[in-house]
Amino acid sequence: MSFAQVQGQEMAVGSLRRALRSGRLHHAYRFEGPAGVGKGMVALALGQALVCERPVEGEGCGQCSSCRRAVTISQEPPYVPLHPDIIVLERGLYSSLGKDLDEKQNLSTEQVRRVLLGRLNFPPHEGRGRLVVIKQAEEMNASAANALLKTLEEPPPRTYFVLITSRGRLLLDTIRSRTLLLRFAPLGEGVMRGILRQHKVAPEALDSVIELAGGSVSAALDFADAEETAARQAFVDSVKAALAAPDAGEAMALAAARDKEKESLRERLVALAVSLAREGREKAMAGESCGAAPEQVSAALQAVRELERNISPALVVETMLLRMRQAMV
Ligand SMILES: [Zn+2]
Structure with missing residues (x-):
């Protein structure tokens, strides 16, 4: 060293x-x-x-x-x-x-x-x-x-x-x-890419992992875990499905099922925020309205902060879903 x-x-x-x-x-x-x-x-x-x-x-x-x-x-x-x-x-x-x-x-x-x-x-x-x-x-x-x-x-x-x-x-x-x-600053994309290659992160995963990790190698390595990647994607998909559902019941069922380990939930919420932000950006670039995306992104980030303040994971997700749905009205 x-x-x-x-x-x-x-x-x-x-x-x-x-x-x-x-x-x-x-x-x-x-x-x-x-x-x-x-x-x-x-x-x-x-x-x-x-x-x-x-x-x-x-x-x-x-x-x-x-x-x-x-x-x-x-x-x-x-x-x-x-x-x-x-x-x-x-x-x-x-x-x-x-x-x-x-x-x-x-x-x-x-x-x-x-x-x-x-x-x-x-x-x-x-x-x-x-x-x-x-x-x-x-x-x-x-x-x-x-x-x-x-x-x-x-x-x-x-x-x-x-x-x-x-x-x-x-x-x-x-x-x-x-x-x-x-x-100490978050690491730039080029540096991250080099270090993650040394850690044998799969080339096809590099872009998404770097997008999620906010310039932190340890976060990137957590995000690169293949099993967790699948679970994270499932979480993002289920939140989006719950938001698209006509009534709040499905969203509440999701919240109840989310009393997960704090750290993995944190990563999933970050992934959700990044995914919603990307969708909003793509819509805006296509000349469409980005809808509730900005409010929903901030609801996801607020959930991350609440998790750090030791609020129960289920309550954090439930509150987040409520805020996200309200933003759509
Ligand atoms: Zn020496």
């Missing part, structure tokens, strides 16, 4: 490389951007730069034992990098260490104390520096975040932080103000 291997994030990577070369690395960064665009890869490349035994222009060589252990994950739980100076925090990552770390909802104060603060009393084990990576940092509860504040403001010597989040607005202001923002 090196900075050169990260594609499509020239701004963020360029900024870190310049800081490393000039010896002016900030002590705490906040990587914000969609999931699956390379934030974790860049954090690991930064980790290598900090622990490498033979750095080249401030960056990790990628070859030495330290560089390799920085990006090699333990075979046994907790699944963290083998190098002791790369410290990763994430909700649930240390559940093997005891019941109090079996975190269902939040990254807990207990994890911050036990995994991080206890170790920071000692200097880095072997590296020239050490890196603390906090994944999905917005999942820290308020007391965990507060336990971190002082250290974030005045870290021990040679200690650097990267907080990773795809939902930066959920971070406490006190955390935001103590970290330097590096924004």
Whole structure:
């Protein structure tokens, strides 16, 4: 893993490389951007730069034992990098260490104390520096975040932080103000195409997967799953059939049958929004009225947001169908 291997994030990577070369690395960064665009890869490349035994222009060589252990994950739980100076925090990552770390909802104060603060009393084990990576940092509860504040403001010597989040607005202001923002953009179509080919996504699926994925490789790989693709199409078709039905009964039956796993429903709703938008666009280009398409697209996107707010899947679909039907009147 090196900075050169990260594609499509020239701004963020360029900024870190310049800081490393000039010896002016900030002590705490906040990587914000969609999931699956390379934030974790860049954090690991930064980790290598900090622990490498033979750095080249401030960056990790990628070859030495330290560089390799920085990006090699333990075979046994907790699944963290083998190098002791790369410290990763994430909700649930240390559940093997005891019941109090079996975190269902939040990254807990207990994890911050036990995994991080206890170790920071000692200097880095072997590296020239050490890196603390906090994944999905917005999942820290308020007391965990507060336990971190002082250290974030005045870290021990040679200690650097990267907080990773795809939902930066959920971070406490006190955390935001103590970290330097590096924004990660959704990946462009060309970059996506190249990466998905490397992942052996079927060529005939590339266009539709890229259209759905919003510049995120992880989302694209989820969308590329063949079985799920069929289920998603069935969902889109059944919503459209329900909307075309003369009475609301069929739509309600559909909603009742939709108490599905949240993540797959999310993908199906996104697929629905994209499909409705495409139909609207095609009609408009053919000079026809695009009808209720704009309202229906926003109803589907609103459903995605409601799902993220933990509203029950069945209720989300039911409400969406009502809004879509109202838009047709
Ligand atoms: Zn190295």
